[in-house]
Amino acid sequence: MTEKTPEPFQFKASDVDIRSRETVFQGFFRMDKVRLTHPRFDGSIMPEFTRELFVRGDATCVLPYDPARDEVVLLEQFRMGAIGRDQSPWLLELVAGMNEAGESPEDVAHREAEEEAGLTFDRLEKICEYLVSPGGTTEMVYLYVGQVGTANAGGLFGLDHEHEDIRAHVFSADEAFNMIRDGRINNAAAIMAIQWLQLNRDRLRDEWNRL
Template identity: 75%
Template sequence: MTKPFQFKTSDVSVEKRETVFQGFFRMDKLWLTHPRFDGRDMPVFTRELFIRGDATCVLPYDPERDEVVLLEQFRLGAMGRAQSPWLLELVAGMNEEGETPEEVAQREGQEEAGLTFSKLDKICEYLVSPGGSTELIHLYCGRISTESAGGLFGMEHEHEDIRAHVFSSEEAIAMVRDGRINNAAAIIALQWLQLNRTRIREGWD
C-alpha cells in the first residue's frame, strides 16, 4: 500500500488565478490541475477559494472551581437553521500581521470577556473548511479565575455584542453532548478538556 502524503504543494499547477470579490473577506477563483493517485493528470478545473486569515480561539478554564467561560453572540451563518443564531463560543479573534497566537489570545480575552490568561496550553491547530477556505485555527485552553467573570463585552465599533457566561465544566460538556454547543472550536476544546481535566486540576504544569 502506498503511504499517504505522496504529493506536495509543488505538485499542484495553478494555471490562472483572479480575485472575484474583495470586501471584509476575499474570494479568489483558481484554474488548476494536479496529479491523480492512478498516475494520470487531473484535467484543469476551477475552484472558488475563500481567503480568510488565521484565527486564535481560547477556552477559558478555572481549574480550582472547575468552571469555564463561554461567550454568547449572534452569528449570521447560523441563520435559517432549526436553532437560535446566538451561539455559545470560545474567546476568539483574527490574527493580525505580526501578532503571535498567544498575543491574540490575550488581546481577545480582554476585549471579549475581561479576562487575562495566566497560562495558555496549546490544544491543536486545525483547518476549518479546507475544501474552500484558507482559515487555520490556533486553539488553546487558558487558565483564569472565574471569581468575577461574566458580563457584557465587545467592541462597539466592530458591532460586537457579547455576553460572557460562567458554566461548570460538566454543564458545558453536556451542552456539547446534547447539541446546544455545535461549533467546531468549542466542541474540540471542551472534548480536550474532558480528556485532560484531571491532569490540569492536579497541577497545571
C-alpha cells in the same frame, strides 16, 4: 503478490499547477477563482478545473478554564452563518479573534480575552491547530485552553466599532460537557476544546493547581 499501498502524503504543494488566480470579490472577506490541475493517485494528471476559494486569515480560539473552581467561560454572540437553521443564531463560543500581521497566536489569545470577556490568562496550553474547511477556505485555527479565575467573570463585552455584542457566561465544566452532548453547543472550535478538556481535566487541575 499484492502491491503495497503507498504511504499518505506522497504529493506536496509544489505538485499543484496553478494556471490562473483572480480575485472575484473583495469585501469583509475575499473570494478568489482558481484554475488548476494536479497529479492523480493512478499516475495520470487531473484535467484542468476551477474552484472558488474563500480567502480568510488565520484565527486563535481559547477555552478559558478555572482549574480551582472547575468552571469555563463561554461567550454568547450573534453569528450570521447560523441564520436559516432550526436554532438560535446566538451561539455559545470560545474567546476568539483573527490573527493580525506580526501577532503570534498567544498574542491574539491575550488580546481577545481582555476585549471579549475582561479576562487575563495566567497560562496557555495549546490543544492543536486545524484547517476549518479546507475544501473551500484557507483559514487555520490555533486552539488553546487558558487558565483564568472565574470568581468575578461574566458580563457584557465587545467593541462597538466591530459591531460586537458579547455576553460572557460562566458554566461548570460538567455543564459544558452536557451542552456538547445535547447539542446546545454545536460549533467546531468549542466542541473540540471542551471535549479536549473532558479528556485532560484531571491532569490540568493537578498541574495548574500546583503551580
